[in-house]
């Protein structure tokens with residue numbers, strides 16, 4: 527019984543932010559895309575539970591919400607790490623050896639093409655096409671901050687910085 531109560535409380539807490547976003551958008555089904563974007567900004571991905579909840583709240587079929595969430599590449603249905611390393615794999619960056627950055631990050635974080643999010647949900651590596659800053663190639667965006675003319679050493683240092691900040695935040 528206690529476990530059920532705990533689980534319910536967790537779910538209510540989890541959905542509090544979703545409710546706030548729905549309210550801010552007046553529960554308007556025509557605002558489904560911005561609603562999903564705002565939810566993803568908070569949770570980093572769209573879980574099955576959230577998709578069903580949004581469908582119910584907006585009174586639209588779950589299949590419709592699911593269809594929108596899967597149509598746009600921007601949406602993710604899988605959990606992502608707290609820190610996102612986004613590497614450009616456009617032509618200019620590729621020529622400037624963006625692949626070396628990718629390999630360095632894979633090796634440092636024990637990730638691969640098949641597994642791009644760490645088990646502790648701390649890191650996700652994403653590959654994107656041209657970020658529109660080709661003059662700065664190779665370009666990497668870490669938690670929204672652009673790093674031009676990146677090198678494997680810079681990539682490693684950025685990972686170390688995140689790890690150090692996380693440790694400091696936990697008081698380790």
Ligand code: FES
Nearest residue numbers: 614616619657659
């Ligand atoms: S190809 Fe990487 S920013 Fe354009």
